[in-house]
Amino acid sequence: DADVTQTPRNRITKTGKRIMLECSQTKGHDRMYWYRQDPGLGLRLIYYSFDVKDINKGEISDGYSVSRQAQAKFSLSLESAIPNQTALYFCATSLAGGKETQYFGPGTRLLVL
Amino acid sequence: SQQGEEDPQALSIQEGENATMNCSYKTSINNLQWYRQNSGRGLVHLILIRSNEREKHSGRLRVTLDTSKKSSSLLITASRAADTASYFCATDGTGTASKLTFGTGTRLQVTL
Numbered sequence: 001d002a003d004v005t006q007t008p009r010n011r012i013t014k015t016g017k018r019i020m021l022e023c024s025q026t027k028g029h030d031r032m033y034w035y036r037q038d039p040g041l042g043l044r045l046i047y048y049s050f051d052v053k054d055i056n057k058g059e060i061s062d063g064y065s066v067s068r069q070a071q072a073k074f075s076l077s078l079e080s081a082i083p084n085q086t087a088l089y090f091c092a093t094s095l096a097g098g099k100e101t102q103y104f105g106p107g108t109r110l111l112v113l
Numbered sequence: 114s115q116q117g118e119e120d121p122q123a124l125s126i127q128e129g130e131n132a133t134m135n136c137s138y139k140t141s142i143n144n145l146q147w148y149r150q151n152s153g154r155g156l157v158h159l160i161l162i163r164s165n166e167r168e169k170h171s172g173r174l175r176v177t178l179d180t181s182k183k184s185s186s187l188l189i190t191a192s193r194a195a196d197t198a199s200y201f202c203a204t205d206g207t208g209t210a211s212k213l214t215f216g217t218g219t220r221l222q223v224t225l
Contacts, residue, residue: 043215104155
């Protein structure tokens with residue numbers, strides 16, 4: 001969905017490096033989410049935010065941090081990357097007030113060597 | 114842990130045939146959604162069914178929900194090669210504040 005963009009689309013990094021993944025949206029949604037996808041495990045929620053000053057841990061937040069700089073931007077950081085963080089990362093958005101449809105970005109493929 | 118589990122994990126059919134995928138979940142839900150993912154790309158929402166609904170249609174898609182069995186099925190009729198993708202169910206449990214929990218997905222291959 002072009003309304004939700006992620007940068008970079010692909011990244012190779014080394015163990016111990018800090019890396020940031022960016023997500024921007026033009027949908028005007030208040031709620032934003034970060035997921036990771038591993039083969040055979042579906043998507044797992046890392047962090048989510050319902051507003052600019054709201055940050056909530058998801059199922060697998062250890063080793064990750066996030067920043068919600070503005071309504072339209074939600075960044076995911078790996079402070080010290082490790083190989084088992086190699087995965088496909090997705091950002092998603094949804095409207096406030098409902099448990100409704102989520103709109104996904106194209107994903108960032110991360111490889112940690 | 115995953116809330117939803119899709120079955121089968123993989124399905125291969127010929128164009129024109131119907132494809133049925135099943136999803137089972139563990140806890141009470143408000144809604145169940147189905148998403149589609151083309152290889153390596155973002156998920157796209159297909160259909161949402163609420164817990165008080167039993168069946169819903171959208172084009173060639175038919176979704177059923179049986180809350181007593183905690184299960185749902187997605188039927189794609191008259192499949193096309195372009196339907197080749199992975200399909201995921203996602204649930205939002207009661208009291209989980211807009212968080213979706215995704216299943217592990219069914220990989221559908223439609224051959225000509």
